[in-house]
Amino acid sequence: MNDTKSTIKSYWDRRSSTFDLSPGHTLSSKKEEDAWKALFLDKIGPGDKRVLDVGVGTGFLSIMLAEIGYSVVGVDLSEEMIKNARKKMDARGLKVRLEVGDAEALPFEDASFDGVVNRAVLWTLPNPKKALAEWKRVLKPGGTLCFFLHGPHSHGLSHRLTKQFTNLIILARERRNPWKSLYDSVDLPMGGGVESSVVIDLLKKAGYAGVRSDPLKEIGQMKSKNMPWYYRISSQKSMQYCYSCRKS
Numbered sequence: 399m400n401d402t403k404s405t406i407k408s409y410w411d412r413r414s415s416t417f418d419l420s421p422g423h424t425l426s427s428k429k430e431e432d433a434w435k436a437l438f439l440d441k442i443g444p445g446d447k448r449v450l451d452v453g454v455g456t457g458f459l460s461i462m463l464a465e466i467g468y469s470v471v472g473v474d475l476s477e478e479m480i481k482n483a484r485k486k487m488d489a490r491g492l493k494v495r496l497e498v499g500d501a502e503a504l505p506f507e508d509a510s511f512d513g514v515v516n517r518a519v520l521w522t523l524p525n526p527k528k529a530l531a532e533w534k535r536v537l538k539p540g541g542t543l544c545f546f547l548h549g550p551h552s553h554g555l556s557h558r559l560t561k562q563f564t565n566l567i568i569l570a571r572e573r574r575n576p577w578k579s580l581y582d583s584v585d586l587p588m589g590g591g592v593e594s595s596v597v598i599d600l601l602k603k604a605g606y607a608g609v610r611s612d613p614l615k616e617i618g619q620m621k622s623k624n625m626p627w628y629y630r631i632s633s634q635k636s637m638q639y640c641y642s643c644r645k646s
């Protein structure tokens with residue numbers, strides 16, 4: 399593993415134990431859960447599908463995918479994230495195969511999944527183009543790629559002030575230092591969020607068909623409504639998008 403990947407891995411290893419304390423990372427309501435499941439059924443389809451969750455984290459997407467009835471495999475660079483995800487799967491009695499692996503060099507055969515999904519992962523990769531090619535490699539022809547990613551972060555003065563204020567409250571309530579970030583030491587092409595036109599262009603150039611991006615409005619609103627106020631004031635600044643396309 400190169401230095402950049404080691405830094406990223408250590409960051410997520412450290413972050414794993416507090417990851418689910420951030421309200422945006424977990425489900426806010428049954429209504430939100432139903433909306434996610436309906437979205438996956440629409441994009442991937444019903445039935446016995448084999449689905450890969452890249453950068454599975456503590457299992458947010460994988461739990462819902464397994465509950466839909468898909469055969470789910472989760473992969474993550476961080477062993478500690480995998481351990482946390484494993485505990486959550488066991489507690490729910492869900493059979494999800496979880497393993498350590500790199501989103502840009504997946505330990506799976508060509509054309510072995512009906513669907514590849516992920517949330518908030520492309521931004522933390524040093525080589526997003528390589529990842530998109532790799533995700534296409536493991537998809538079966540006709541298989542679906544569906545992932546979620548934030549638009550560009552705002553850099554305006556009011557946003558920076560709000561962010562500092564939110565960080566102070568996170569420090570007090572979640573017992574973690576939100577200023578201690580991996581952005582400081584690693585250069586990530588999409589680290590500050592990314593315009594959807596840029597992602598669409600990358601997906602088309604990677605050879606995907608039926609490329610589309612949809613703002614994740616309804617789910618975003620449900621999340622935001624149920625968040626503590628100190629998250630709500632800064633989460634409204636950047637929209638999350640759902641990207642979907644097929645391997646033709």
Ligand SMILES: C[S@@+](CC[C@H](N)C(=O)[O-])C[C@H]1O[C@@H](n2cnc3c(N)ncnc32)[C@H](O)[C@@H]1O
Pocket residue numbers: 406407410411423452453454455456457458459473474475476479499500501502516517518519522523
């Ligand atoms: C923001 S978290 C998202 C976790 C999960 N997808 C979710 O939505 O809750 C990013 C995840 O990507 C993982 N990750 C970072 N770089 C990776 C890589 N090169 N390969 C696989 N996973 C990676 C991190 O360990 C972390 O679990």
